[in-house]
Amino acid sequence: MPSLAELTQLIVFALLATGVVVGSLGVVLLPNVVYAAFLLGGVFLSVAGLYLMLNASFIAAAQVLVYVGAVNVLILFSIMLVNKKEAMAASPGVGLRRLLSSGVCAGLLWLLLRVAYTTPWATPGPEPRGDDAVIRLGEHFFSDYLLPFELASVLLLMAMIGAIVLARRDVFNTDVGTGEAVDQALIEKERTPLLLEKTRP
Amino acid sequence: MAPALNLDLESGFTSLLEAAGLSSGVSHLLWLPLPMLLVLVAAVVGVLVTVWLERKISAAAQQRIGPEYAGALGILQPMADGLKLLFKEDIIPARADGLLFSLGPVLVVVPVILSWLIVPFGQHLLISNVGVGIFLWIALSSIQPIGLLMSGYSSNNKYSLLGGLRAAAQSISYEIPLALAVLAVVMMSNSLSTVDIVDQQSAAGILSWNIWRQPVGFLIFWICALAECERLPFDLPEAEEELVAGYQTEYSGMKFALFYLGSYINLVLSALLVTVLYLGGWGFPIPVETLAGWFGLSVDAPVLQVFTGALGIVMTVLKAYLLVFIAILLRWTVPRVRIDQLLDFGWKFLLPLALVNLLATAALKLLFPAFFGG
Numbered sequence: 001m002p003s004l005a006e007l008t009q010l011i012v013f014a015l016l017a018t019g020v021v022v023g024s025l026g027v028v029l030l031p032n033v034v035y036a037a038f039l040l041g042g043v044f045l046s047v048a049g050l051y052l053m054l055n056a057s058f059i060a061a062a063q064v065l066v067y068v069g070a071v072n073v074l075i076l077f078s079i080m081l082v083n084k085k086e087a088m089a090a091s092p093g094v095g096l097r098r099l100l101s102s103g104v105c106a107g108l109l110w111l112l113l114r115v116a117y118t119t120p121w122a123t124p125g126p127e128p129r130g131d132d133a134v135i136r137l138g139e140h141f142f143s144d145y146l147l148p149f150e151l152a153s154v155l156l157l158m159a160m161i162g163a164i165v166l167a168r169r170d171v172f173n174t175d176v177g178t179g180e181a182v183d184q185a186l187i188e189k190e191r192t193p194l195l196l197e198k199t200r201p
Numbered sequence: 202m203a204p205a206l207n208l209d210l211e212s213g214f215t216s217l218l219e220a221a222g223l224s225s226g227v228s229h230l231l232w233l234p235l236p237m238l239l240v241l242v243a244a245v246v247g248v249l250v251t252v253w254l255e256r257k258i259s260a261a262a263q264q265r266i267g268p269e270y271a272g273a274l275g276i277l278q279p280m281a282d283g284l285k286l287l288f289k290e291d292i293i294p295a296r297a298d299g300l301l302f303s304l305g306p307v308l309v310v311v312p313v314i315l316s317w318l319i320v321p322f323g324q325h326l327l328i329s330n331v332g333v334g335i336f337l338w339i340a341l342s343s344i345q346p347i348g349l350l351m352s353g354y355s356s357n358n359k360y361s362l363l364g365g366l367r368a369a370a371q372s373i374s375y376e377i378p379l380a381l382a383v384l385a386v387v388m389m390s391n392s393l394s395t396v397d398i399v400d401q402q403s404a405a406g407i408l409s410w411n412i413w414r415q416p417v418g419f420l421i422f423w424i425c426a427l428a429e430c431e432r433l434p435f436d437l438p439e440a441e442e443e444l445v446a447g448y449q450t451e452y453s454g455m456k457f458a459l460f461y462l463g464s465y466i467n468l469v470l471s472a473l474l475v476t477v478l479y480l481g482g483w484g485f486p487i488p489v490e491t492l493a494g495w496f497g498l499s500v501d502a503p504v505l506q507v508f509t510g511a512l513g514i515v516m517t518v519l520k521a522y523l524l525v526f527i528a529i530l531l532r533w534t535v536p537r538v539r540i541d542q543l544l545d546f547g548w549k550f551l552l553p554l555a556l557v558n559l560l561a562t563a564a565l566k567l568l569f570p571a572f573f574g575g
Binding site: 004034038041045057058061062064065068069070072073074076077080081130131132133134 | 354362
């Protein structure tokens with residue numbers, strides 16, 4: 001009979017693994033985009049739990065902070081901001097498209113399974129660092145991984161500036177689509193008047 | 202406190218059970234839920250006290266008397282509130298999304314209660330001295346907006362949805378300066394662990410508390426903590442005059458009680474964390490070692506150890522409730538900000554300020570390693 005700690009680990013692993021697999025299937029297959037987004041949060045949380053089981057508590061906390069707290073909240077936020085109930089017209093050849101995409105997915109799964117079974121994994125893996133991991137991560141970031149670390153920050157800066165340029169359309173004088181001159185103050189002014197003007201008799 | 206501490210409750214409890222004829226595994230299993238239960242009870246009692254304080258102080262601020270018939274000075278009023286919510290009918294609106302509607306409040310409360318894991322009331326008086334410590338709280342508190350968005354969306358009500366969106370926007374914006382303020386403290390104490398952060402402030406009593414070394418960080422943290430708790434002046438997600446009650450509009454009974462409980466647990470937790478990070482945690486204004494020296498006692502004496510443990514709990518709770526008092530006073534003195542002012546303040550003022558604070562702390566740490574942690 002396995003010891004109490006081993007049994008707990010086994011049960012927790014089974015729960016987390018089921019959460020990851022079922023959750024990600026739900027993210028892909030559910031037609032309701034809001035459910036998919038919430039399930040994505042659940043998948044991220046389960047992955048954080050798996051990190052925690054590997055004794056990598058810092059990575060687990062960072063996973064929760066970045067993926068659940070920032071990425072998933074932003075996804076939900078944008079879904080809810082554009083929450084228009086539009087009846088989508090069924091695109092032509094849905095059956096064929098679904099067949100093709102599931103074929104591609106099955107191929108990818110087969111490839112990954114093959115990699116997983118043919119790679120000679122070193123078991124048991126390296127000794128977990130535990131709480132020491134934060135210090136080691138910092139050392140690596142500022143020595144041998146300095147260039148990728150800094151490049152990632154430049155990439156994020158570029159993405160941020162790009163997003164601001166795209167969002168602040170009022171910096172352009174002309175409409176990108178029509179080429180007409182655009183009011184600097186409020187781009188939507190002419191098309192949607194906020195208050196109807198009173199017409200005096 | 203010395204490492205040779207005799208107040209090891211766990212070994213005392215398990216040896217007691219083993220003497221009664223149980224195996225060590227079973228007695229360990231029986232021990233495991235006890236600290237969690239204790240903290241849950243402590244959190245709920247803390248909320249009851251805070252609700253009573255809120256009612257009484259609000260009344261005093263408005264020259265009223267406040268609750269006075271339920272128990273002496275109305276101290277049983279929060280219990281009456283809780284009972285009322287317990288017996289109320291639990292309504293799920295007809296067009297609402299039942300599953301998400303029920304899951305939302307749970308997702309709001311659970312991370313807040315989990316964060317109590319890292320609050321220390323003494324050198325060994327915390328559930329778990331995890332290495333990631335304060336970072337765990339920052340990570341857990343970022344789950345909360347998902348629950349708020351969930352309940353706002355599933356209520357199928359425009360006020361709820363707006364409240365949920367506001368809560369998420371507010372929480373994302375104020376998380377960043379909050380984390381940067383914490384990072385400055387972590388930089389000074391070279392550790393994320395809450396116990397190490399308090400230990401680093403215990404050298405010279407009140408003079409070595411972080412509030413003197415991190416005054417700007419303290420203010421940033423306090424403002425952001427109020428914003429994360431959605432207290433006035435930052436209670437936009439549930440602003441009564443604009444949004445009925447924000448994401449809570451459709452909730453009643455126990456589900457509403459969960460939101461209520463969550464927000465007050467969060468307030469007490471934030472006050473406790475300000476205490477830990479900036480006000481010396483369980484430390485007395487005069488170090489206990491100095492006090493013991495005056496009375497000619499050894500620090501390792503059992504009597505003194507019990508006294509120090511008790512003093513630690515009293516000091517932590519006292520400081521935390523002082524901050525809760527300030528938060529309640531702020532509620533009745535400061536008007537609510539507008540949503541654009543709130544976001545501008547977070548992104549254009551607090552974030553640069555927190556970055557400058559971090560940079561200044563790093564520079565001071567290099568210049569005066571003796572004062573700012575070597």
